[in-house]
Amino acid sequence: MCVPLSTPLTRTGETSATCQEVCEYDEWFRRARCHERNLQHIPTSTGCENAAMLEVHENNIQLINQETVNGYRFVQTLDFSQNQISHIEPGAFLNVSNVKHLLLSNNALVTLRNRTFVGTERHLKRIYLDKNEVAIIEEAAFHGLNKVQYLDLGYNNIQSITSGHFLDMPGLEFLILENNELVSIENDTFNCLISLEVIALNNNKLTSIPNGLFDGLTTLKDIDLSQNRLHTILSPSDLGLLTHLRYLFLADNYINKSTDIVPFFEQSVYLLVGGNPFECDCGFQKIQEWYLNQSIVVKQVLSHSSSLGCYFNGSYIDVTAALPTNSCPTDDDALTSTTVKFTTIRVKTSTEELEKPKVPTANHMKQTVLTMSPSSDYSLIDNLCKKLTANLIICSVIMVMLILLFLFTLIVTVCNKYVKCKGEEIRKVTGNGGSGQRALGGEREQY
Secondary structure (H helix, E strand, O other): OOOOOOOOOOOOOOOOOHHHHHHEOOOOOOEEEEEOOOOOOEEEOOOOOOOEEEOOOOOOOOOEEOOOOOOOOOOEEEOOOOOOEEEEOOOOOOOOOOOEEEOOOOOOEEOOOOOOOOOOOOOOOOOEOOOOOOOEEEOOOOOOOOOOEEEEEEOOOOOOOOOOHHOOOOOOEEEEOOOOOOOOOOOOOOOOOOOEEEEEEOOOOOOOOOOOOOOOOOOOEEEEOOOOOOOOOOHHHOOOOOOEEEEEEEEOOOOOOOHHHHOOOOOOEEOOOOOOEEEEHOOOOOOHHHHHHHOOOHHHHOOOOOEEEEEEOOOEEEEEOOOOOOOOHHHHOOOOOOOOOOEOOOOOOOOOOOOOOOOOHHHHHHHOOOOOOOOOOHHHHHHHHHHHHHHHHHHHHHHHHHHHHHHHHHHHHHHHHHHHHHHHHHHHHHHHHHHHHHHHHHHHHOO
């Protein structure tokens, strides 16, 4: 294919600008900032040979091959995000074997070929491939990446994944597959991910979760299955969930049987199931009792999800309202007999509702990667912890003030007693001294 004269080339022997000419280089932080330069290729390393961070995001780069990053052998963070990259040649990163963080978000990648990341196996920790057009991932695309901890494939067009894709990734802790086109998943897909802590499968087209999908994942803490097309969900044991979770998102699906949810009450700290069309039956009464018995902190977290309620004769009833007296005849005593005023049907959340807390996303992690410091906490939990810390500080201050007040009172009491005792001693001494002086005066007069 002919290349326009205005398009700089990146092949060996062809001229290109140097890093010293077009980038800002910070020698202290070893940071080369080449972003927003309208570059169509990566500048040569002249002047930035020792760079640990190479930022070429927000340019017009279309291709990455071995020559494009040649010379940056000390680089640890490569930021190619927000370009027009549609092709990465296998072996493109052979000359940057020290890279730890690879950002390829917001590009035009469609296919991830075998051996795409060869050469980075020793140090690569995080890969960001979100917001591309990835539809095909060849089975050995991530071959040998056993040190990678974070992989973001969110917001792509992925329709299927298999266990072969993750065979060489035992160190993976975060797997983001949100906002794709997944319809089904094989039950052994994640079996090799023995270090997995967070998995995001939300906003896909999953109609069911296979038996044993999470078998062997003993470190799993957060699972997001919200906004799929699930009509039922298997029990925790059938899914292979043998450990206690922190977050389990099942919100905004099509689950109408409350009994499917009840087994998960003891499985996670935060269970978010709002936005499902539950029936107002005995099962939902258990959901209501579970919800009302939660702590204020847990309720605050749950309130950030879609509204939780059930449907009775086509009308929506919020979880905090009284259920119809005939919804569960066997447990009528547990419910009030208040007449229920039904409201209009409301299937999904409205725009005024708050956004639900989510597992760490690419944007959140990306900000910390650029400063080369890991992050994986939830903003809502951080806020709650800050409030708790503030309360503890206030209590501590009050306790200190009370202790100081007690000590002050004690000191005043002791001082009063001391002054009183000294006063008596002084009076005694003064009385004795006066008599002696009078006697001495008499003797002087006689003399």
